[in-house]
Amino acid sequence: xxxxxxxxxxxxxxxxxxxxxxxxxxxxxxxxxxxxxxxxxxxxxxxxxxxxxxxxxxxxxxxxxxxxxxxxxxxxxxxxxxxxxxxxxxxxxxxxxxxxxxxxxxxxxxxxxxxxxxxxxxxxxxxxxxxxxxxxxxxxxxxxxxxxxxxxxxxxxxxxxxxxxxxxxxxxxxxxxxxxxxxxxxxxxxxxxxxxxxxxxxxxxxxxxxxxxxxx
Numbered sequence: 001x002x003x004x005x006x007x008x009x010x011x012x013x014x015x016x017x018x019x020x021x022x023x024x025x026x027x028x029x030x031x032x033x034x035x036x037x038x039x040x041x042x043x044x045x046x047x048x049x050x051x052x053x054x055x056x057x058x059x060x061x062x063x064x065x066x067x068x069x070x071x072x073x074x075x076x077x078x079x080x081x082x083x084x085x086x087x088x089x090x091x092x093x094x095x096x097x098x099x100x101x102x103x104x105x106x107x108x109x110x111x112x113x114x115x116x117x118x119x120x121x122x123x124x125x126x127x128x129x130x131x132x133x134x135x136x137x138x139x140x141x142x143x144x145x146x147x148x149x150x151x152x153x154x155x156x157x158x159x160x161x162x163x164x165x166x167x168x169x170x171x172x173x174x175x176x177x178x179x180x181x182x183x184x185x186x187x188x189x190x191x192x193x194x195x196x197x198x199x200x201x202x203x204x205x206x207x208x209x210x211x212x213x214x215x216x
Contacts, residue, residue: 015198019159019160019163022164022167071127074120075120075206075210081116082112082113082199086109086199099169105191106160106161106195107161110161110195113202117206120206125209139209164190167187171186171187
């Protein structure tokens with residue numbers, strides 16, 4: 001039976017806590033406040049765009065738009081499809097002592113998340129823009145924030161397979177050549193949990209836009 005010691009995480013988003021646990025890292029007790037982080041990440045041109053989005057009055061866009069229920073159904077379809085793909089588990093060829101098949105699987109799921117959530121977020125922004133006023137302003141702000149933060153987000157998420165690889169090696173080493181496959185089952189569960197947590201993270205802005213669209 002494989003036993004792996006995990007560090008006790010501090011308060012942080014679920015996805016960050018999970019990766020810290022799998023990577024065997026300690027989380028800092030506190031970090032810079034959000035405004036300080038944004039000040040480091042947003043250059044002057046993005047700051048100007050953000051200021052205009054926050055201050056400008058936006059008129060409704062012309063044309064008929066799908067109802068809120070249609071957008072909610074689309075969000076549910078994409079979320080369910082991506083969740084089901086993760087819950088089906090890693091492919092059969094990822095059962096040995098080589099992490100490479102798991103890495104490929106993780107990258108495939110991450111690409112699927114990006115492909116599925118990106119257009120969905122854009123369509124929700126378009127729907128908000130058609131409402132005009134504060135909702136249209138929110139759509140503009142979200143567009144600027146996505147352009148500003150997405151490259152950094154993708155860079156950070158690219159480390160997920162690396163952390164999972166370290167976790168894989170620790171479990172394999174702890175098994176010490178034992179034929180017991182418990183450690184592989186444990187890793188598959190942790191891999192699935194990490195991907196589901198990442199999926200939840202990627203849906204945060206989508207859920208927020210949908211909630212705004214439901215505003216009377």
